[in-house]
Amino acid sequence: MATNGTTDGASNSTTHTPSQRYLSTRGEDSGFSFEEVVLKGLASDGGLYIPEEIPQAQNWRSWKDLSFADLAFEILSLYISPSEIPPQDLKAIIDKSYSTFRSPETTPLVHLNDNLYLLELFHGPTFAFKDVALQFLGNLFEYFLVRKNEGKVGKDRHHLTVVGATSGDTGSAAIYGLRGKKDVSVFILHPKGRVSPIQEAQMTTVLDKNVHNLAVTGTFDDCQDIVKALFADKDINETHNLGAVNSINWARILAQIVYYFHSYFSLVRASKTSPPFRLGERVRFVVPTGNFGDVLAGYFALRMGLPIAKLVIATNENDILHRFWTTGRYEIHSSQGAAATGGLATDGAKAHEEGVKETLSPAMDILVSSNFERLLWFLAYEYAAGARMDNEWNKKQAGQEVSAWLKELKSAGGFGPVQRDVLSSARTDFESERVSDSQTIDTIKDFYRRKGYVLDPHSAVGIASALRSVGRTGPEVSHISLSTAHPAKFAGAVELALKDEEGFDFQTKVLPAEFADLENQEKRVTFVENDWQKVRELVKHQVEEELREE
Numbered sequence: 001m002a003t004n005g006t007t008d009g010a011s012n013s014t015t016h017t018p019s020q021r022y023l024s025t026r027g028e029d030s031g032f033s034f035e036e037v038v039l040k041g042l043a044s045d046g047g048l049y050i051p052e053e054i055p056q057a058q059n060w061r062s063w064k065d066l067s068f069a070d071l072a073f074e075i076l077s078l079y080i081s082p083s084e085i086p087p088q089d090l091k092a093i094i095d096k097s098y099s100t101f102r103s104p105e106t107t108p109l110v111h112l113n114d115n116l117y118l119l120e121l122f123h124g125p126t127f128a129f130k131d132v133a134l135q136f137l138g139n140l141f142e143y144f145l146v147r148k149n150e151g152k153v154g155k156d157r158h159h160l161t162v163v164g165a166t167s168g169d170t171g172s173a174a175i176y177g178l179r180g181k182k183d184v185s186v187f188i189l190h191p192k193g194r195v196s197p198i199q200e201a202q203m204t205t206v207l208d209k210n211v212h213n214l215a216v217t218g219t220f221d222d223c224q225d226i227v228k229a230l231f232a233d234k235d236i237n238e239t240h241n242l243g244a245v246n247s248i249n250w251a252r253i254l255a256q257i258v259y260y261f262h263s264y265f266s267l268v269r270a271s272k273t274s275p276p277f278r279l280g281e282r283v284r285f286v287v288p289t290g291n292f293g294d295v296l297a298g299y300f301a302l303r304m305g306l307p308i309a310k311l312v313i314a315t316n317e318n319d320i321l322h323r324f325w326t327t328g329r330y331e332i333h334s335s336q337g338a339a340a341t342g343g344l345a346t347d348g349a350k351a352h353e354e355g356v357k358e359t360l361s362p363a364m365d366i367l368v369s370s371n372f373e374r375l376l377w378f379l380a381y382e383y384a385a386g387a388r389m390d391n392e393w394n395k396k397q398a399g400q401e402v403s404a405w406l407k408e409l410k411s412a413g414g415f416g417p418v419q420r421d422v423l424s425s426a427r428t429d430f431e432s433e434r435v436s437d438s439q440t441i442d443t444i445k446d447f448y449r450r451k452g453y454v455l456d457p458h459s460a461v462g463i464a465s466a467l468r469s470v471g472r473t474g475p476e477v478s479h480i481s482l483s484t485a486h487p488a489k490f491a492g493a494v495e496l497a498l499k500d501e502e503g504f505d506f507q508t509k510v511l512p513a514e515f516a517d518l519e520n521q522e523k524r525v526t527f528v529e530n531d532w533q534k535v536r537e538l539v540k541h542q543v544e545e546e547l548r549e550e
Ligand SMILES: Cc1ncc(COP(=O)(O)O)c(C=O)c1O
Pocket: 128, 168, 169, 170, 247, 288, 289, 290, 291, 292, 293, 294, 295, 363, 364, 458, 459, 484, 485
C-alpha cells in the first residue's frame, strides 16, 4: 500500500474511483494516488504505474465540439480525483499548458488524400509531439511542489531531481517544460553524437541554472538504463526525490490520450469523403513507435470506448515490436541475428552496441520499448481473467507474469513466445509494420512531389505504414497517421530526400524562424561515461551546487 504523498491507500479507496488509483505492473505496489504516481515516476518494485481500471468514457459523443483544453479536462478528470486536484485547478493547469501552442487547434488534422489524414502534433514550443504531455507535466510538477512547500523554507522544501533519457525530443520538451521552475533540477541524458544537430542545440542552449545536459558515450538504451538504475538506487532516491519525465511517468501517457479523441472529432467535422465519416464509425490510427508511449495512449483511448478499429505500430529498422507481433517473441536481437553472433547477448551494454541500428529516424532508434510493459500487464490480466473470475487474483497473476517476462528479458535478452491467447489478444487491437530507411526517403519524396508536403522521417515511417494498412483495408477505411515532429528537426534526412527536387530549399521551405540562429548560440553540456554510478555522483554534486547558489 502507498504510504507517502498527500493521500494514503485507505483514504484513496473512499475518495478515488478505481481509475483514479494506481498499481505497479510488477504487482507489489498498489493503491497509489495520482500525485504519488506522478512524483515517483517508477514504482519501487521496478514496475510502471497503471490505473487499477481503465474508465469508460460514457459521454464521449457529447465531447465532439469541445476545444482541445476542454476535452483534456473531461478525459483527465476520469483519472484524477477532484479530492487531489480540485477541478478549477486542473482546468488552470491544462489551460496554461496548451496556451504555449502555436496552432489554435493545438493538434490540427491535415487531409493528405482519400481517407488518409495526418495528425500534426508538433505545434508546441519544441516542435515535437512530446510537448503535448511535457508542457502539462512541467506545470503539474510545479503545482504539486508549490502545494508541498507552502510555508517551508531552506532544507525543509521538497526539491525534485528530474532525470530523463532522450534520443532527442523528450529532452528538449522536458527542458522547456521545466526550465527556471522553482524546487526542480533537471538532468537530461542524451547519447553523444546520436541526436540531430538541431535537437542537440535545442537542449544545450538552454542555460537556466536548473537545467543540466549530460552527453553519454553510448546509445539511447544506455541512457535509459542509467535512468532506471538511478531510480532503483535507494541511496539517491532517499536523498534526492527523483522524478521522471520519460514516458515511464504515467502523466505522459495520460496527456497523450487526449489527441486520439480530439483528432477523431476533427475527422468527423472535416471529413472529405462521400458519404462523410460519421460519429461512431471506426478509424485506424498509425503511430511511429519507439518507446511505445504514444501508441499506448491510443490503446487507452480504444479501451475507453473511442471507435478505433486498429492501432498500427510503425517501427523503423529497430523492430523489436514488429518482431513481437510477427512471432510472439520479444527479443533484443532477432533469433537469426543471435545465431549469427553465437547466441543472445546477455550483457546489457554489449547488447545495445551490437543491436541498435542508426537510422534516419533516430528518435526511434530504441531496442527495448519501456511502455510495452504496460501493455503486457493488460494482456496478462486478460489471459488470467479468461481462467478465473477473481479480480484481485487476476491482477496478482498479471503482475507475476510481467515480472517473469521482464526478468527473462534482462537475463537472456528476450522472452517468449508468449501464450497463443496473449498474442492473439495483442493482434486484436494492434498491427505492426517495419519501414526501412530507403522506404522512409521514398515516402518523403513522394509526398513532397504529390502534395508539396514535407514530412519528417518519423512521420514518414508512419505514412509508409499507413499506405500498407490502406492496401489491406481498402480506401473506405479512414486512417489517421500521427506526425510526431517538425521536419526542420531532422535536416539530414529531409535534405537527403529532397535536395534534388526542383525549387526545394530547406532554409525557406522548412526551417522555422525559431531555429534560424540556434546552432550559433552559447551551449552548456557535460560529457559523461556510460556508468550510472558516475552519473549518480555528478547529479548529487550539481544539485548541491545549485542549492548552495540559491
Ligand atoms: C519524433 C518521434 N517520433 C516517434 C517517437 C516514438 O514515440 P514513442 O517512444 O512514444 O513510441 C519519438 C520518441 O519517442 C519521437 O521523438
